[in-house]
Every structure is written in structure tokens, then in C-alpha cells.
Amino acid sequence: MITRWCLLWLAFPAWADEGVFDQYRDLMGDDNPAIFVIDEGEEFWYQSQGPSGATLEACDLGLGAGVTRGAYAQFPRYFADTDRVMDIETRLIHCMETLQGRDRTVTAAKPYSLRGDFGTELEALVTWLAAESEGVVIAPEQGHPKERAMYALGEEIFFYRAGPHDFSCATCHEQSDKRIRLQQLPNLTDHHDAADAYGSWPAYRMSQGLVRTMGWRLQDCFRQQRWPGLTFGSEVSIALQTYMAVNAAGGIMTAPGLKR
Amino acid sequence: MNKTEKGRVSRRRLLNWVALLSTAVALPARAWAAVTRPDTAFDATALDQALMALGETPTRHEGVIFTTPDIAENGAVVPIRVEVDQTVLPNVSKVYVLVEMNPNPLAAVFDIASGTEVYIETRVKVAQTGNLYAVVESDGQLFMASRETKVTLGGCGG
């Protein structure tokens, strides 16, 4: 029996730990197709669009009009001009509306790619802006009472169990070193795990051939939680991003990542 | 570099690219004038059918060095590498990659210029757990290596 176990161990040493896909990832190398999407996003930023024929260059992402370097790493944050806490996706929709005169019912109608699509404008912009924060310390603003309220709300929602399966975010994401099937699960209540996970989105999803954003990741989590559809730019979406970003604060932005 | 400059660079890059493309459109046709696409093999829906379309049944040969992951995180993207040890298997002119369980097993064929190393890396779709084959043509004969790759199921949705 002991010999048998040893043989098993020799034959499949990687299966018992998190190195299960190391060989696969070594073969993949660091060639991440997200680099195309970064370029596309940059072009969208400088492209004149909408009734006003304006670019997004005057968009204030929190660090002043047109400042893109490091801006992603400080979202979600409070904006006085809208009197609300916004994630980067809703802020971009706001800029498209105010600067370019584009109707938000159109720009926000389909923020994320569906099956068979090959990327949306919003996905490209967010990917480029994340790349503009590569290597930057994650430092979401928490100075405004509304920002702190968003964190508190995010924490409540994180543990809220509902639906036919009784799932909450915490079901999969409040313990360390766990996996679902073979997929490692980050413990989002833990600083190091939260920093690694939050800092790696947006990410190129190999299974879909697309870059996906943090907003999309949340929508898809809720689908798998058997909840109804999460509304783009909703309180829950921004609150959970705030909860994750604050838990990740001090970590480094590495996005765009490369994921299963 | 401030943002406005960066934007200009980006637009200039785009223009360059468009100019390049227009001069290059004719290139592919010229480049593979000598090589016809093996349509019958590509259309085959079973492994033996595809191999038959390539000619004789390939012989296993240790000179074909085929690297695939034992277990793939995702069947949509499975990285593969084909190398040939030319000391034991010289004059390789073609490399075929086949995936046993795919609807059309033949995934790709590579024509290698003579007098160069055989080294190819790419990523293929693998529908389900099964064997992958690297078949090479050397002096008109076919040789191969095969490897099993397990394709795992994803997260919560199964």
C-alpha cells in the first residue's frame, strides 16, 4: 500500500497542490493577447466620437482631466460632479455622455461582449486604462463618507446568502487555499489574496478569447450564484468592487492578467 | 511623454500599419504558390481518415519531440511545441498537428524551408481529453509522436 502511494506521488506530483497547471502555464509563456486590446483602448480614448465629436482626453478619472497614468488604481472613488461613488466603467460612460454627447442608454446597453463578440469599446478602454496603472499601488480613495459607506455596503453584500443554492460571495471567497474543480479561489477577505486577484483584472480569458473586466467578473459570479442579473453600474457592483479594492489596497496592479 | 503626444504616436502607428497592409496584400498568394492546402485531410472527421488523407500510416519515431501539457486548464487554448532531432531524423519538410477528439482532427500543417531547424510553437483547441499527434514528413515518409492531454472542467458552472 505504501509503495503504491509513493508511485502515485511520483507519477502525479503536481495534482495535489496548486502547481497543477504549472507545466501548462510554462508552455503558455507570457504572450497575452490582451496587448491588442490595450492598443484598441488607447485608440478609442483619442478617437472623436458622438454628437460633440470630442475625444475622451478631457475625461477626469479622479486625478484631473486627461490624467490616465495611475488613475485605475484609485477606483472606485467619489466624484463631486455626480455626487456618487463610481467605478471606472461607469465613469467612462459618464464621460462619453458629458464630453461626447453620447446617449448612455446606448453606451451602457451592452458594456460587455456576448458569446461570439470580439470585444467592446468599454472593455478596450478599461484594459488600456488598467495597463496605464501597471506597477502602480492599489489605493482606492476612502476619504469621503460615501466611499466608506460603499465599503461597508460591499462587506454586507459579500456575506449575503440567497438564491436556491444559498450562495454568497463568501461561499467561495472567504477561505484561503481552496479551489473549485481545479480552479484556485482567492480569499477576498485576505489582503494578499485580494491584492493578487483584484490587481490582475481586467484579464484575457483564454476560454472566451476575450478580455474581461472586473464588472463582468462580478456579473458572472452572480450568474453562477444562481442570482438574477446584476445591473451594470449598480450599487451592488460598485460596493463589491470597493470592498475588494480596499482589501487589496497596498498591492500592485498587474493587469491585464491571463486567465483560464 | 504627455498624453496628447502619445495619442498622436498612436494614430501615426495606425496609419503606418494601413500603409504596410496595402503593400502586403499580394504577398501571401505569392508565398504559398508552391504549397497547396490539403483540403481532404482538413475535412476529415476522424483521426484515421485524416491520417489516410496525408498518405501512409505514420511510424512512431523518437526524433519527433512533441511537448503538450499533461493536463490543460482550458481546452480552448492548449499550448503545443513540435521539435525534431535532426541527428536522427533529417530533412523534415512538413509538420502536421492533429487532435484526435476534435470534429476535424487536422488542426494545422507547417511547411518548413529546407536547411532550417524544425521548431514550432502554437496553441490549439482540444474538444475533450484525448491524444494529440505531431506527424512529420521526412524524405517523403511520415513519422509521428503522440501525447495525451487531459482537458479539465471549469469552475462553478461545470
Place this chain on the structure above:
Amino acid sequence: MKTTLWKMTLLLGIGIAPTAVSEDLAAVIQASFSDRGQATLLRLEQDPLQQHCSQPRDQPVDDEIAMALRQQRLDAVVFPADGDFLGDWQRGATVAASGRGLQFNDDPSIANGGNCYACHQLAPSEVAYGTLGPSLTQYGLRGQSDAMLRYTWTKLWDTHAFNLCSHMPRFGAQKILDEQQLKDVMAFLLDPNSSVNQPTE
């Protein structure tokens, strides 16, 4: 983490009272979602069990409430009408492997899966298993006594009867699986011929 952060917030005197958030919580959640396919907003309304179990792991439910809840769950378990607990282990293996069902994009006319492998190791031949739950490989070694059958059935039907606030879904009580599927999963776990109970090699 939650407690520490709250203490910090209260200490600094800049927080919003947690009760205020809680009162608004259900309304905020309702406003952030919309009906999609079979997944309607009704799913967001918590039953008492979900309400009491929406706490971090380090904040257990009050003992008295916990006892009452556990008893209530235990009393509500429905055992097989014909007294036969064991179905077909091979069909059970299929249920254990399928993760589909009840998502807004799932076709409700196709049977749900149990998605057991998402969290548990079962047949040693399946390497893609999760670790959120304990390994159930060789579960059949526990035998098929009446007590064992009833215990296992109850765990599948409503795990909270024994293990309050477990992360495992209530497969029977919430009608995720039907009676026959539950019997098949029982056989998958307990039948000596089942792939779960084969030696690891």
C-alpha cells in the same frame, strides 16, 4: 477582518451605523438586480436560515437560535416514500459531474446537476475536483446501516440539520435535485461498485 475593520471605523467615529446599512441592504440589493430567465428577484429574498447564515465564519449564530434552526431543518427532511435510499450509482456519477442548472442561462427543462466535484473529491479517477468540502473518496467504507443511510440522505437533503451555516446547498429542501437523483447520488457514494469506492491507483 470584518470585526477589526468595524472596530477601527467606530474608533475613528467616521462610520455609518451598521444597522442603517442592514436595513437598507435588502432594498439596495433588489434595486441592483433584474429578472433574468428563470432567475427572478424573488430569489434575493432571504429565508430565516439564509438570514442567520449571512455572517463571516468567525461570527457564529447565537446558540439558542442555532439549536432551534437545526431542529427545524431536521424535522423538515423528507425521506424516500418507498423506504429505498439507493438508486443507480452510474446515474449518480452523472449528477455529481454536472454543474448546470438554475443559472439564468440554463434551460429549466433540462435536469439540474449536483456539481459535487466543484467542492468534493469523489471517484479517485477524476482529477478535477474542488477542495471547498471534504474528500468523499471511499465514502462507501462507512457501510449501509439504516443510520448511515438516513444520515447521508439528510446531509444531501439539508446539510444544516447537522452542520448549521455550512456552505453546501440544500439539494432536497431547495428542490435542486429530485428524489430519484438524490437516490442515485446516494448510490454513487455508498455502492461498493461505485467509482467513488474503487482503490486509488
Place this chain on the structure above:
Amino acid sequence: MAGRIKIRAQKKGEMTEVKALMRHPMETGMRKDQAGESIPAHFITDVAVLHGDQPVMQAHWGAAVSANPFLGVRFQGGQAGDAVRVVWTDNQGGTGEGETTIR
């Protein structure tokens, strides 16, 4: 969106190693979109790697090559500063081209 290629060409001893990433959906024609409609087949059929004007590798691909394809090849010779090009055509008549110099 199609057409783009990112290329690196690096001297490795006697050999030159070329790595290219192409922007392409590589649709098999067997998938359905969200509405249940078939997504038409759209994939790169022909790829060539050229050193100057000389093809060093030519390939025919099926739809089983992954989306946003990656290609790595090595060829004999090549000097720092030489041009390396990758070109492709797809089944819908689309083309792509990328160029770099050997480092």
C-alpha cells in the same frame, strides 16, 4: 479589428526565434451566439513567416487553432537588423501583416 500582429524576432545563437501573436477570432462555425444563431466560420487559413522576402515557414491552418493565435518558429541565419514579416489570410478574404527587425 482583424489584421494586427505583434512580432518579436530574436537572435538565439545560429538561429533566429520569431514569436507572433495575431488578432483573430478563429471561429469554427460550430458555435452559436447568445441568441442561438450560428456564428459563421471565420479563421486564418494561411500564414507565412518571411525573412526579408524569403519564406522560412508557411502554414495552412484549420479552425482548431486557438483564438488570437500564437505562433513561434525558428529559422537558420538572420542578422540583427534584418526584417522579419508575418502575413496571413483568412477564409473570408481578410489579411493581416506585421513586421519587425531581428534583435
